[in-house]
Amino acid sequence: MSPSTPITIENLISTGAHFGHLTSRWHPNYQPFIYMKKNGIHIIDIQQTIQCLQKASEVITQIVRNEGTILFVGTKKQARDVLQREADRCGMFYVVERWLGGTLTNYSTIKKSIKRLQQLEKDADTLYQSLTKKEILKMERERIRLADQHRGIKDMKRLPDAVFIVDIKHEATAVSEASRLEIPIIAIVDSNADPKLVDYPIPANDDSLRAIQLITGAIADVIIEARGGVIDEEASDQEVRAEPNSAAPADKSEPAGSRKAAVATSPKKTTATPEVIKT
Numbered sequence: 001m002s003p004s005t006p007i008t009i010e011n012l013i014s015t016g017a018h019f020g021h022l023t024s025r026w027h028p029n030y031q032p033f034i035y036m037k038k039n040g041i042h043i044i045d046i047q048q049t050i051q052c053l054q055k056a057s058e059v060i061t062q063i064v065r066n067e068g069t070i071l072f073v074g075t076k077k078q079a080r081d082v083l084q085r086e087a088d089r090c091g092m093f094y095v096v097e098r099w100l101g102g103t104l105t106n107y108s109t110i111k112k113s114i115k116r117l118q119q120l121e122k123d124a125d126t127l128y129q130s131l132t133k134k135e136i137l138k139m140e141r142e143r144i145r146l147a148d149q150h151r152g153i154k155d156m157k158r159l160p161d162a163v164f165i166v167d168i169k170h171e172a173t174a175v176s177e178a179s180r181l182e183i184p185i186i187a188i189v190d191s192n193a194d195p196k197l198v199d200y201p202i203p204a205n206d207d208s209l210r211a212i213q214l215i216t217g218a219i220a221d222v223i224i225e226a227r228g229g230v231i232d233e234e235a236s237d238q239e240v241r242a243e244p245n246s247a248a249p250a251d252k253s254e255p256a257g258s259r260k261a262a263v264a265t266s267p268k269k270t271t272a273t274p275e276v277i278k279t
Helices: 009-014 028-033 046-065 077-090 107-122 124-128 133-150 172-180 209-226 238-242 258-265
Strands: 019-022 034-038 041-044 070-073 093-095 162-166 185-189 200-203
Touching: 009 046, 009 209, 028 034, 028 046, 028 200, 041 046, 046 070, 046 162, 046 185, 046 200, 046 209, 070 077, 070 209, 077 093, 077 162, 077 209, 107 133, 162 172, 162 209, 172 185, 185 209
Parallel strands: 070 093, 070 162, 162 185, 185 200
Antiparallel strands: 019 041, 034 041
């Protein structure tokens, strides 16, 4: 979904983006983004999701127009494929396997590791000629391991100008490293996390595959448009269309069916006055 066709409240609700965590597991700093509570689940204010996404889009546009780069980060199961696909689509870098400590704060060491990978890929035939089978097998294992670790940042020549993260609790190390280096952080932040840890929080359900796809796809579209490219609407909407009726998955640390129960009982459109949380 491109910026020319803005994300709407209906789009976000259809993906379950408005479902937070159990009310007992919320972070107090998340209060401004809470709309109401229902069946023991916090409901996220989708109006603010749209506003925050717009603010993040403006920042990303400025960075990209100044020849800057965005690093996509999402290593948990729901985010991996989406982030890799969208990062590839907009020509940005990504980390979807395990985050290696020092990926940002010790980037000189990471570059040496990437250089080693490039050497193994480029000179494999020459290097292997004088080696035994055991030595060749060892080097192949090293090449495969390095390729898995660095495939999304292999061509990244310098530190990114911003990072886009899905689930800041899961990616706590990445958040810490980016903050230490004062690299702007744009992130999908759920109700169990502290939005003050990032520069541009986008309040939304970070466990829903379809919500992740919708928001990440919008970020990728912004990057493509800022580069003067043409957005492929079909590729952008692929994942959302693929699972039209899927509900937001429950977090493993919550009782089974907690979010699903809220999904099942929550109406698509609410006209009554919501039960607003009082502080």
